Amino acid sequence: MVKLQGFKTLTNVDEALKTWLATWQTKEPQQVLLPLTAVANVSGRILAEDVIATDDLPCFNRSAMDGYAIRYQDSIGASQSNFVKLTIVDTDNITIGQAKQVWTGNPLPEGADAVVMIENTERNGNTLTIQNALTPYINVIQHGEDVKKDQIVAKKGTRLNPYNIGLAAALGYSTLKVYKKPTIAIIATGNELVTIGTQADKHQIYDSNKIILTAMCQELGAEIIDFGIVKDNTDDIAEKISQALKTADALITTGGTSVGGLDFVPDTINKIGKPGVIAHGLALRPAMPTGVAVLNNKPIMILSGNPVASIIGFEVFGRPAICRLLGLNKTEKRPVLKATLTRKIPGILGRKTYARVLVKLRMNELIVEPVSTKGPSSISTMTQSNGYVIIPENCEGIKEGETVIVHMFNNNIEDEA
């Protein structure tokens, strides 16, 4: 017997997210030791250890200039009318009245605490003449100036980027412990779907959702296990879901999640086990038919078969879930910016709206145009926009001329001027 009605009630998005995230627990992911020299594999990974300075950085006083290392006290009183003469030596330590030639980056000899720039000196044999007084540690990069011994320079749970990788390398790390990538199983459901790379018949459509969601998961740093396409059939769906949950850390389904005649996914999940579906039917636009579930302590994102709805459903639920599975300290957000709305964006009372927009530069000001919403199946609205604006549940819309916060998923901002 098919259910013939739409969702009777819609669950508040923030509440659904909170309840769902509280229904499954994560333990610390496994660790992997990676050599820094294979930096392409290290970039973007999540640190599984604190990076701690085992020594000062730099660990010795270095010259910041080409010149002569001296004791600053020897220069006291030096001026254009009162030259000071020092003896140039080539030893690892200097004493009163001595100087040692240094190039930028060279260690200072013991006893030296200042560097006089080469252009401010005159050399005659082993005699150095200086005409200006130095202050202590001038032109010296002091040991520990960058980082002090025992300082934590990057915390466990941080995403590695060129700069914290570089700092670890400078501190002498040759490997870093990172977390193993979480695995996300993905299943597309729908009788009408065909796999990319095959030839669609007249009334079939290509399974583009899976490729979009795969790319979005990979952008965050998760690995995808593709469980293919399954027909709208409870038994097949149940079997695939059970298989997927044996293998992966989390599951994404796309399609079959409304309350129509062929929308079997939520009920099938509930038949497999407890707690099953946590929320289904959300006060969200697009992506109302989104659901979230938990089985075997693994999160399940039940996403719409409509491409844009599946993208927004993933944005709202998939992003925080995957950030947690990655071992990140907190959910990574999209870059945001503020800009002025050129046309009204309508909201719907009682539903949180993710409105796709295009941010542009117009006469040096950032402006935001709503992208016409042809409905949740139009992928082209995602390629025509570069961000989204969130309109809260209690808001009928945002007026032209107002400043809005845009969450950018693409930093390609065109300059109209």
Add this chain to the structure above:
Amino acid sequence: MVKLQGFKTLTNVDEALKTWLATWQTKEPQQVLLPLTAVANVSGRILAEDVIATDDLPCFNRSAMDGYAIRYQDSIGASQSNFVKLTIVDTDNITIGQAKQVWTGNPLPEGADAVVMIENTERNGNTLTIQNALTPYINVIQHGEDVKKDQIVAKKGTRLNPYNIGLAAALGYSTLKVYKKPTIAIIATGNELVTIGTQADKHQIYDSNKIILTAMCQELGAEIIDFGIVKDNTDDIAEKISQALKTADALITTGGTSVGGLDFVPDTINKIGKPGVIAHGLALRPAMPTGVAVLNNKPIMILSGNPVASIIGFEVFGRPAICRLLGLNKTEKRPVLKATLTRKIPGILGRKTYARVLVKLRMNELIVEPVSTKGPSSISTMTQSNGYVIIPENCEGIKEGETVIVHMFNNNIEDEA
């Protein structure tokens, strides 16, 4: 004979960039055909062809709801007091007085132009009763609604992201032509440098610049060829540079670029050939000793040995050069945001300053704190900041309380509240 003086004149950064970019030409990069199913290899690549719709998307009228496909004209006049009865058929086309059951996503039968939602109908055997009048194409996703045949949905020179890949897949593309990744050779110079993974002696330092610049190039989508570390020695430097230019599309050097006793890189480049160094000594802070050169029509970025200076030098010159080599339509910029400065940032008249800053959320407002600048050798200033503010050459600094534009290199914005 060593040169003993600093830069006599500093070149304006924007002028140097413009001249340099005009001194070398790029031809269109080679193409590579990639299957979309290996989406991890496709994401982030640059399109080498326009993606054109070979058909409407969708290419047939689809039902947006579970219900019955009918001719809207048959529903005219239907109301709660005036039921309309239709005959349910199971054929690929319908005519006057007929209806066909459809699930969400199903193709509409020929002749149908509207869908009545299942919950607004009553069925008795093959008789369907409807009580409301429909408008043309209600609950129908019309063919071409998302994309029209022959429309260009992604232009050559665009970077592929989850959404434009998904749209290409939906249009039936199973492969995409992308550009071959450009190869960037990288050479670190300096007697004091040791390779990561080996043990540094007391006065040696780890070659961290190379790993940072490698990761930055890879983030943009270029491939790196590591030419290792070379001593401060003109012959060795010349040999490495010549080797590198035979293999790679561009060259980055780091170190040996000031005008000191061991700064051999710019002069060596000039000895190898013409046009050689285009600019050296820039009105830039940090990264004054940066240079740009061209040999064999290949761009050379002569970056400082100081980590932060090399990063900023790369940001200013490497980013636009690599975007061009990638085949991108234009230089990709960092995400920007506007925020309020909590403390003055000093500028230097006559030098364009890239000041590292930390953007935070304080009571729901974005604020910007300058990160103490310990000098161009302190990598930790990069890991403590999440963006930079550009202070123009003609500006002595920016006052506390002013709104500034921040170029974000890390979207990790802490909420203080």
